[in-house]
Amino acid sequence: MPRTADPERRREVLDAVIAELARIGAADFSLRDLARGLGRSTRVLTHHFSDKEALLVAVLQRLDEVQHAALRATPGWDDPGVPAGTVVRDAWRRTLAEPELAVTRLIREIEGLAAAGRLPVEVPGFVRGRAEFVASCLALRGLPGPEALRTATLLNAAFSGLETDLLTTGDGDRTGAALEDLCAWLDARTGSGGRGQSQASSGRSQ
Numbered sequence: 654m655p656r657t658a659d660p661e662r663r664r665e666v667l668d669a670v671i672a673e674l675a676r677i678g679a680a681d682f683s684l685r686d687l688a689r690g691l692g693r694s695t696r697v698l699t700h701h702f703s704d705k706e707a708l709l710v711a712v713l714q715r716l717d718e719v720q721h722a723a724l725r726a727t728p729g730w731d732d733p734g735v736p737a738g739t740v741v742r743d744a745w746r747r748t749l750a751e752p753e754l755a756v757t758r759l760i761r762e763i764e765g766l767a768a769a770g771r772l773p774v775e776v777p778g779f780v781r782g783r784a785e786f787v788a789s790c791l792a793l794r795g796l797p798g799p800e801a802l803r804t805a806t807l808l809n810a811a812f813s814g815l816e817t818d819l820l821t822t823g824d825g826d827r828t829g830a831a832l833e834d835l836c837a838w839l840d841a842r843t844g845s846g847g848r849g850q851s852q853a854s855s856g857r858s859q
Contacts, residue, residue, distance in 0.1 A: 662701075663701045663711075664715070666697065666698070666701055667701075667711055667712065668715070669691055670687065670691070670698075670708065671712060671715060671716065671756065671759065672755075673687055673690045674687070674712065674759055675755035675756050675758065675759040676690070676755070677690060678759075678762060679709075679759060679762050679763050679766060679772075680762070680766055680771065682705075683705070684698050684699070684704075684705055684708070705773070706773050706774050709772070709773065709774045710774050713763070713774070713776060713778075713779045716756070716759075716760060716763075716779075717779060717782055717783070719756075720760075720783065721786050723744075723747065723753070724740075724744060724786065724787075724790075727740050727743050727744060727747075728740075728743065729743075730790055731790070731793060733794050733795070736836075736840045736843075736845035737790065737791060737794055737836075737839050737840060737843050737845055738835075738836030738837065738839050738840040739836075740790065741808070741812065741832070741835070741836050741839060742832070742836060744812075745812070745832055748816065749816065749819065749820075757816065757820075758820060761813065761816060761817050761820065763776070763779075764776075764780070764813065767779075780809075783809055784802060784805045784806045784809055785802065785805070786805075787805035787808060787809060788801040788802040788804070788805035789801075790805075791804055791805055791843060794843040794844070794845065795843060795844055796842070796843060804839070804842055804843075808835070808839060811835050812835070815828050815831055815832055815835070818831075
């Protein structure tokens with residue numbers, strides 16, 4: 654009789670897989686190579702995941718869980734009195750600094766592979782789920798449901814694009830200034846107004 658996988662152990666394996674994928678990249682890896690990098694046998698992976706595709710689906714789900722938890726823990730996330738732009742600036746600094754920087758690069762890589770049609774699993778829920786989650790934060794700040802979702806979609810696309818730009822060019826001044834404009838637009842749209850005291854350019858030279 655097959656042994657039932659332990660959910661906690663499965664999460665531990667997934668977190669180790671994500672860390673390894675952040676090191677080696679998500680393109681063209683094999684379960685054998687991944688297991689070797691983890692110092693484990695391939696059976697450790699196949700015990701929890703039937704194949705590479707199932708593993709990638711689980712990785713995307715786990716990345717969603719981790720991202721949502723980190724955003725929810727951002728000071729002011731669920732406080733309508735805190736401007737949405739302040740939350741965005743905090744997320745910018747956090748995702749572009751260690752220990753999250755490597756995972757940020759992995760997420761941008763996964764999105765790029767999916768956009769190029771080179772990821773062997775479907776990812777629409779990965780992107781839409783993020784928009785719906787951010788929309789919940791904007792709804793707390795007075796935006797009605799459909800507008801909150803549209804605004805979150807624009808915000809996420811711009812935020813991801815600016816991160817990709819910074820990670821590609823290292824130009825923190827230009828991307829940081831653009832992020833400030835994005836935050837000002839968001840605060841105006843949500844009625845928060847004003848600019849935060851922190852400068853997004855602290856993410857430069859990543």
